[in-house]
Amino acid sequence: MKAARPKTRFVCQECGYQGVRWSGRCPECAQWNSLREEVDRDLSPIQQRSVAGGTPEAVPIGSIVQTQEFRLQAGIEELNRVLGGGVVPGSVILIGGDPGIGKTTLLLQTLASLGTSEQARLYVSGEESPQQIKMRSDRLGIHSPNLYVVAATSLEEIFKVAEQVNPGIMVVDSIQTVFTQELTSAPGSVSQVQEVGCRLMWYAKRTNIPVFIIGHVTKEGVIAGPRLLEHIVDTVLYFEGDKGQSYRILRAVKNRFGPTNEIGVFEMKDEGLMEVANPSEMFLTGRIGHSAGSVVVSSVEGSRPLLVELQALVAETSYPMSKRMAKGVEVNRVSLLLAVMEKRLGLHFTGYDVYVNVVGGLRIDEPTVDVGIVCAVLSSFRELALNPRLVVMGEVGLGGEVRPVQHAELRIREAMKLGFTRCVVPEPNLEQCKPVPGIEVVGIREIGDIWETVVSHSS
Secondary structure, three states: OOOOOOOEEEEEOOOOOEEOOOOOEOOOOOOEOOEEEEEOOOOOHHHHHHHHHOOOOOOOHHHOOOOOOOOEOOOOHHHHHHHOOOEOOOOEEEEEEOOOOOHHHHHHHHHHHOOOOOOOEEEEEOOOOHHHHHHHHHHHOOOOOOEEEEEOOEHHHHHHHHHHHOOOEEEEEOOOOOEOOOOOOOOOOHHHHHHHHHHHHHHHHHHOOOEEEEEOEOOOOOEOOOOHHHHHOOEEEEEEOOOOOOEEEEEEEEEOOOOOOOEEEEEEEOOEEEEOOOHHHHHOOOOOOOOEOEEEEEEEEOOEEEEEEEEEEEEEOOOOOOOEEEEOOOHHHHHHHHHHHHHHHOOOOOOEEEEEEEOOOOOOOOHHHHHHHHHHHHHHHHOOEOOOOEEEOOEEOOOOEEEOOOOHHHHHHHHHHOOOOEEEEEHHHHHHOOOOOOOEEEEEOEOHHHHHHHHHHHO
């Protein structure tokens, strides 16, 4: 009797689309050559365990006994801040970032400081040998006798090692290299990443052991693999920064046990990642005060106010199409503000290239830096330097109005601590904030006030 041919399907490695036949371009995400053939299964191991375990019992929410929240404290306070106060036992934490940004370094330092000294810690490496990990740990000064390293890519073998070591915390580097033998697709495929992620989550919840997972990122800067991976984990962290600079930013974009958009700031040195106690002072290091096109803006990341330098360069061009480039802020936001300035202030940027940059490699997504962009562009356009002890904040609307910002008093106090003497805020915030001694706070209602209040005053 001839054996039945196994069923196959074609799965997009970018978005997870499934089809019965191959196509050169995915019909969902429009990516070319992203469909890969995989053997279909009738029932996944996760589903088999669910069926074998029977139907779960529903209980009234009032009868559920709430246990006291307990978190493992890492010796890295910036990591504790981003995680919301520490690592929750049984949680699954996914860390993504560009190659060479410092993900392995951060987790090796975390393993050396997390938990009690008697607890075993397991580092699973699918990309480096134990000798290579040892070289890195020697450079970082990590000599913990309870830190175990294993080079493995089979998920079944990893679970066997974990059963022998019985670790208090485990790191998997990276999930794109790990595969389960129950699937025939290659490591890193959508099916493998999805299945391995689900089984690691199941292992963490069953054993109450926190699991850190390192994930590769795509050229767009998002974690490679299906979006389901980010949904099933408890926390998603992104390690950001320019490899040409020594500063790194750890940002939480999802956290079931703490706030999102919280950041931790580190400095990469020869001995590893060092915490930055005062990020605002770090971002303003090396600033030239009396320079046209430079202004200090205030941004709040999570619960932390940050002061960063924002620069603009407006230069004439002989090309018919002028450039609009931005680093650290959304370029479409810059184009929108230029249109508002042309309409409300009567300026003309045709024939001028406009470049905007946030110094230090930080990316700011909140619109409270709109007034800063307008000030920097005006300063460069008129070749007038602004007051070096000035901080600005505010969101600009399409009508040219300056809208209020949140946490205005917190931002003003941070500016006062760093020695700034003048702060420009939206007028509604001026009415709400209490006077802060040591700093002059000025309110503006529309962008037309910026010229008189900021630029002309500075000149």
